[in-house]
Amino acid sequence: MATDLAPPPVKAAKVAGHKPNRAQTLWRYRWLYLLLIPGLAYFFVFKYVPMRGLQIAFQDFVPFLGYNGSEWVGFKHFVDLFTGPDFNRLMYNTLFLAFLNIIFVFPAPIIVALMLNELRINVLKRSVQSLIYIPHFLSWTIVASLTYILFSVDYGVLAGWIHEFLGGQKIDYVAQPDWFRSIIILQTLWKTTGWTTIIYLAALAGVSPELYEAARMDGAGRWRQLWHVTLPAIRPTIVVMAILMSGNLLDMSFEQIWLMTNNLNRGTADVFDTFVYYVGINQGAYSYATAVGLFKGVAGVLLIFGSNWLAKRLGQRGLF
Amino acid sequence: MSVNQYRSVGSRIFDAINIAVLVGLGLITLLPLLYVLAGSFASESEIASRTFFLWPEKFVTSTYEYIFATDVFIRALLTTIGVTVVGTVVQVGLTLTMAYPLAKRYLPGRTLALNLVIFTVVFGGGIIPTYLVVRDLGLLNSYWALILPLAINPFYLIIVKSFFQELPEALEEAARIDGATEMGVFWKIVLPLSKPIIATFSLFYAVGIWNDYMSPLLYIDDSSKWTLQVLVRQLTGADAQNALSAMETVFFPTQGLKFAVVVIATLPILCFYPFLQKHFVKGVLIGSVKE
Numbered sequence: 001m002a003t004d005l006a007p008p009p010v011k012a013a014k015v016a017g018h019k020p021n022r023a024q025t026l027w028r029y030r031w032l033y034l035l036l037i038p039g040l041a042y043f044f045v046f047k048y049v050p051m052r053g054l055q056i057a058f059q060d061f062v063p064f065l066g067y068n069g070s071e072w073v074g075f076k077h078f079v080d081l082f083t084g085p086d087f088n089r090l091m092y093n094t095l096f097l098a099f100l101n102i103i104f105v106f107p108a109p110i111i112v113a114l115m116l117n118e119l120r121i122n123v124l125k126r127s128v129q130s131l132i133y134i135p136h137f138l139s140w141t142i143v144a145s146l147t148y149i150l151f152s153v154d155y156g157v158l159a160g161w162i163h164e165f166l167g168g169q170k171i172d173y174v175a176q177p178d179w180f181r182s183i184i185i186l187q188t189l190w191k192t193t194g195w196t197t198i199i200y201l202a203a204l205a206g207v208s209p210e211l212y213e214a215a216r217m218d219g220a221g222r223w224r225q226l227w228h229v230t231l232p233a234i235r236p237t238i239v240v241m242a243i244l245m246s247g248n249l250l251d252m253s254f255e256q257i258w259l260m261t262n263n264l265n266r267g268t269a270d271v272f273d274t275f276v277y278y279v280g281i282n283q284g285a286y287s288y289a290t291a292v293g294l295f296k297g298v299a300g301v302l303l304i305f306g307s308n309w310l311a312k313r314l315g316q317r318g319l320f
Numbered sequence: 321m322s323v324n325q326y327r328s329v330g331s332r333i334f335d336a337i338n339i340a341v342l343v344g345l346g347l348i349t350l351l352p353l354l355y356v357l358a359g360s361f362a363s364e365s366e367i368a369s370r371t372f373f374l375w376p377e378k379f380v381t382s383t384y385e386y387i388f389a390t391d392v393f394i395r396a397l398l399t400t401i402g403v404t405v406v407g408t409v410v411q412v413g414l415t416l417t418m419a420y421p422l423a424k425r426y427l428p429g430r431t432l433a434l435n436l437v438i439f440t441v442v443f444g445g446g447i448i449p450t451y452l453v454v455r456d457l458g459l460l461n462s463y464w465a466l467i468l469p470l471a472i473n474p475f476y477l478i479i480v481k482s483f484f485q486e487l488p489e490a491l492e493e494a495a496r497i498d499g500a501t502e503m504g505v506f507w508k509i510v511l512p513l514s515k516p517i518i519a520t521f522s523l524f525y526a527v528g529i530w531n532d533y534m535s536p537l538l539y540i541d542d543s544s545k546w547t548l549q550v551l552v553r554q555l556t557g558a559d560a561q562n563a564l565s566a567m568e569t570v571f572f573p574t575q576g577l578k579f580a581v582v583v584i585a586t587l588p589i590l591c592f593y594p595f596l597q598k599h600f601v602k603g604v605l606i607g608s609v610k611e
Contacts, residue, residue: 039418050445
């Protein structure tokens, strides 16, 4: 994207040999620049000023002393993070959830889209499709509340059913650390699968019917059509979604995890973002929390560029 | 002849299973919501004694009567509506005004501004530095803290920008020749042409604010300024009891009350759902194509 100085709409006549100076340019486009200012101000104040605030990761920040008055301590907080007990736990919890996401959450919408694609009763197809993405619009608070309502020991309908069916001791699914990850993955599946399905269905809709026709002429059954026509057709979409996912590998939904965290399961539940909030806001350790956040941010950038590079190496079109 | 492939026994069994699984998925989505709705109209004893139901034996509205007679709920509801309405106007306004100049290919400095925006998608200051900025601005416990820090979503901005670029340049040209200023063109030509996309992103932003839990969690301590999402959390979370003592009103959250609050916080979204459905799908498709 080069700054092409295409002729401006009015007074397009750029006098030969006379290059407009900066002031003239500013004046000519003053209205456009004026419109740009509020938005730029937003990005400056709420995105770039905080980046400057990252310096407190290298300080012992005391709010009272401010950014300039606080003492510089170099990499102390990072050393604390990497040598302390928290890092391994956070990394393990995050990567474990990421792993479960790759195995269960990533393929789910692809499978559902393929199933919907095979459905030839249009009314049913459209109703199922419209139903399963409702949860996308519900907040994590609602999803968490539904989880508590359905799975709590005392009242939970589902917990009750499972207990009746399997017998044994009653299990407190929402409080037990052992069940934390299963609950999180179930929530994510419930909330996101339907929505992501739309993207794959759009890709499927673009597959030319002639390809299927040709495959049938060659004697391909439904499975072979799926394998040799449908899947190759949506492969680029799958790759893009995979890059996006691996770029966000460390980004668990803060709200989701936080809402399901309690004092019993904190050891299993904590991921980087929730830990940053807990240590920074609840305990006031601003500098340490910022260091943890900065580590995650840098790792995230590396993941995005890494997965994009990998996709290109594998002969796919990357994101950028 | 081409229908033959669906006639074999294997094919039919597959179809049957396929339909069963998909209908099952639809039910898994729908039933929890219907159960909560039914439960919000049932008596406490019925919720405790019946395991699962979609219609209360005895239709009771006392939970809702209680809610709409209690300050805490009314305040949270009004707060959320107010913040959502004002916030949507502000956020859509900022997005539109910024997207328009960014859509002008000939504007010097445009690429720089775009790259500054895109960079924030990849990297940011994170939770604590942003919190400190909001605090330094004196926005803690202010409703603006629920609106301004998330004012422009970079993805929406890029999509709106792309939309503006597609608008026929000739129309704007004609207006300029008629003597309209750049502001006039934006206000009288561009915005009226953009009604569908303005509607789409108003809904996007409104749902975002309505559902936001993290901002109030970070920036609002004052329990008189709680939004609905916070209230839902306080009533239904595992530590409901502790949290509730933070409010002046101390009461035991009954199951029915939990159900009803969930319904109230969900209902507006579901009412808009038919519109959302139309626009959002378009939105997500534009997004996935342009990205």
